[in-house]
Amino acid sequence: MFRRLSQVARHVSKPGGGHVSAAFAFTKSRMIQTAGCLIIGDEVLGGKTLDTNSHYVAKWCFGLGISLKKIEVIEDDESAIIEAVRRMSSSYDFVVTSGGIGPTHDDITYSSIANAFNLPLKVHDKAFELMKKLSKDKDFDWNVDSPALKAKMRMVELPTNSSRPPEEQFIFPCNDLWVPVAVVNGNVHILPGVPMLFTKLLDGLTPSIRPLLANPEGQGTFRVAIDTPLPESEVAFYLTDLAARVKHKDVKVGSYPHWGKKWNTVTLVGKDKAFLDSITPEVIENVKGHLAKPGETNEEKV
Secondary structure, X not given: OOOEEEEOXXXXXXXXXXXXXXXXXXXXXXXXXXXXXXXXXXXXXXXXXXXXXXXXXXXXXXXXXXXXXXXXXXXXXXXXXXXXXXXXXXXXXXXXXXXXXXXXXXXXXXXXXXXXXXXXXXXXXXXXXXXXXXXXXXXXXXXXXXXXXXXXXXXXXXXXXXXXXXXXXXXXXXXXXXXXXXXXXXXEEEEOOOHHHHHHHHHHHHHHHHHXXXXXXXXXXXXXXXXXXXOHHHHHXXXXXXXXXXXXXXXXXXXXXXXXXXXXXXXXXXXXXHHHHHHHHHHHHHOOOEEOOOOXXXXXXX
C-alpha cells in the first residue's frame, strides 16, 4: 500500500509551479524508516491556533521506531504546498499532512496536492455516502443543489490516480468517521487539522503501517532520562565522548537545561533497550545524577 518514491521524471516544473509534467516512477519500499510532517494553515503561522498535531506525530513515530526527520509549517498557499509536498515525498518514506481539507475557500490542500502530482480531483463515493450517513445535521437536504452542499462536496473530492487500486489510495481507519486518509504518490497521507480527528486517524493507520516497519513486531524507540545537578558545561566533555562511543549503536545523547531549576537532564535515545540499560549506570555515575522521577520523561515507550 505504501510505496517509496524512487525516481522523479526528468521534466518537472519549477518548485511551486503548477503540474508535474510527467509521471512519477515507483518501486516498492521494503520498510518505512523515515518520516516528514507538513502542517498547513495560515492560522498556525498567524498565532491563532496552537499546533499540537506535529507533537503527536513525533510521539507516534517515536513509539513505532520511525525517524521523524522534519516538521514544517507552511501557509495556505498552493505553490508552497506543491513545493513542500513534492520535496517531502521524495525525501522520506512516510509523509503526513495536517490541515486545509475543510469546506471553505481557503481549504486548498486536496487540490494543491493533486496539482503537485498531476492528478484530478474526483468525488469519492464511499466517503460521500458515509458523510451523509454519519452527518449530525439530520435536516440537511442532500438532494438539493445548494452552496452548502457544494461546500460539503469539497471535502470528498480527493486526488485520484486511475492507474492505482483504490484501496492503496483511500483508507478508512475509523468506522465511526467518514473522513478517509487519502494517500497520494504512494507515501503522502492527507489528514485533517482538527486535533481530535487527526490523532484518531493517525492512530487508526498504525495497523497498516506496522507491517512495513523495519521490525514489524518492534518495540519502537526508547528514551532514558537522567537528571543531574551539574551544569551543562561540566558534563559537556563527557557527553561528547559518550556520543562518539555509542554512535555505532544509533544512540543519540542529549542534554537539556531547565532554566531556574537546580538540575538539568541528560537523555539517551535508541532502539536497543538492552544496550541503553547497559550504559545507563555509567552515565549516572559520570554526571552524578539519577533516573528521572516516575511520571517524568524516563525510560519511555510512547
